[in-house]
């Protein structure tokens with residue numbers, strides 16, 4: 250069994266690689282990543298057990314060579330940032346759309362059984378109805394949201410037209426160990442972690458009452474593993490969240506409580522392209538994939554904080 254993880258040196262991809270290696274059976278795990286936002290060190294303890302290729306999904310020949318004969322592909326490589334897609338629309342288009350197309354085409358031509366595609370909850374846009382169900386009409390608000398949505402459509406079309414099995418998973422806000430806090434595009438929980446350990450105030454964009462379905466990364470790994478196996482899931486789309494909704498202010502309050510500190514946050518202007526509220530309905534994933542998110546928000550925060558603390562030394 251040969252399994253390829255694109256974006257496997259990234260935050261979610263490197264957790265998925267660990268999940269795959271932890272499964273019974275002798276799968277060979279191949280990582281394809283150009284280390285644009287991912288880091289080689291994310292794979293440190295597992296390096297001897299995987300095959301790593303520094304390759305770019307925009308390079309069809311490279312993708313084709315690595316996917317040929319694989320059983321399963323998890324396509325996570327992307328530039329996953331709303332603000333970056335606004336400042337660099339061409340680059341993000343090329344990676345998130347053309348790259349996804351290359352992966353699907355190479356998978357179909359290379360005889361891959363199934364591709365699991367990392368889609369994004371940003372596809373729902375800022376419509377008031379909550380929680381978000383997969384049947385809602387997508388209303389993307391940023392180039393990133395459009396790009397990830399195009400990948401979903403392509404995945405389904407590859408199933409319907411070419412018979413390649415695909416499953417698209419719309420991840421909601423994922424957090425956990427190895428999420429990079431250091432760039433202006435970083436996920437908010439990782440930014441909070443870095444601030445908390447330095448005992449300094451984080452900057453919250455807007456009033457902090459915007460809410461997200463914050464999902465601990467191991468839940469998403471579980472979802473990916475299940476989506477790769479579930480019979481009858483091909484050609485379908487599933488939400489990946491926990492089904493809850495937490496505001497940024499609440500998240501920062503919970504972290505202060507865990508750490509036993511009181512540090513009021515700073516507030517900056519709202520960020521362009523951000524949606525106000527987000528919450529997943531996960532009943533389809535529960536029903537069809539047997540997905541049960543096992544780690545709740547607070548437990549996820551504790552585990553993540555522990556990881557950041559250890560890394561800081």
Ligand SMILES: NC(=O)c1ccc[n+]([C@@H]2O[C@H](COP(=O)([O-])OP(=O)(O)OC[C@H]3O[C@@H](n4cnc5c(N)ncnc54)[C@H](O)[C@@H]3O)[C@@H](O)[C@H]2O)c1
Pocket residue numbers: 255256257258259260261262281282283284285286287288304305306307324325326327328329344348367368369370397419420421422423424436
């Ligand atoms: N983190 C979230 O909350 C979230 C939410 C919704 C969807 N997603 C999706 O999940 C996936 C993983 O996101 P993440 O949070 O782990 O981000 P990440 O930036 O840590 O991982 C993305 C990986 O893709 C790699 N990559 C980027 N461009 C590439 C290219 N041209 N060729 C090869 N590799 C390339 C990066 O180096 C990185 O390792 C992405 O597809 C993202 O859109 C993430």
